[in-house]
Amino acid sequence: TQLLEQSPQFLSIQEGENLTVYCNSSSVFSSLQWYRQEPGEGPVLLVTVVTGGEVKKLKRLTFQFGDARKDSSLHITAAQPGDTGLYLCAGERGDYKLSFGAGTTVTVRA
Amino acid sequence: NAGVTQTPKFRILKIGQSMTLQCTQDMNHNYMYWYRQDPGMGLKLIYYSVGAGITDKGEVPNGYNVSRSTTEDFPLRLELAAPSQTSVYFCASSTQVRQPQHFGDGTRLSIL
Secondary structure (H helix, E strand, O other), X not given: OOOOEEEOOEEEEEOOOOEEEEEEOOOOOOEEEEEEEOOOOOOEEXXXXXXXOOEEEEOOEEEXXXXXXXXXXXXXXXXXXXXXXXXXXXXXXXXXXXXXXXXXXXXXXX | XXXXXXEOOEEEEXXXXXXXXXXXXXXXXXXXXXXXXXXXXXXXXEEEEEEOOEEEEOOOXXXXXXXXXXXXEOXXXXXXXOHHHOEEEEEXXXXXXXXXXXXXXXXXXXXX
């Protein structure tokens, strides 16, 4: 069983549409990170959120950490084909380790 | 800046063979990690190290061993390869726990 559940598993949208990816858990996290991974490469960090209720924006990407620090979401506005990839959330509970979700595969069609 | 370098990129092993996956980082990071990634399962932590001479088990350590004799290197050893170890293996490093983990490009391992 995954400590972090991501939904949906797959998402295919048209260029210009919006999308949201969810990352949920019953556990409380000290911090939560979002990574993006492209085929044949390792994950690359997009953002880290540490405070309950925190909202961070990275151009067209908006990340939110739940008030109780158990869940997070990633919202992409006006998606572009370059946003295509595997999006992974990862939570840290105060030890040295990250627990990763299974990932959401996003495909943006031109 | 090379970052995290993993070798080899691809390897096919026969059941029962052994091999070492190499990982080197040039960022002077204390923390290093080994993960395996299987389709639809995300990344699972195999072993991690908080500094030279210190290693500890992660979520899925069975069938693997590691060592950390220097800050730069963190090799992963498979002693008796099994088909269940077919996966993509990623090495990562970070300065501290909440800092970004920097990943290598992975080693794709098939055991037949």
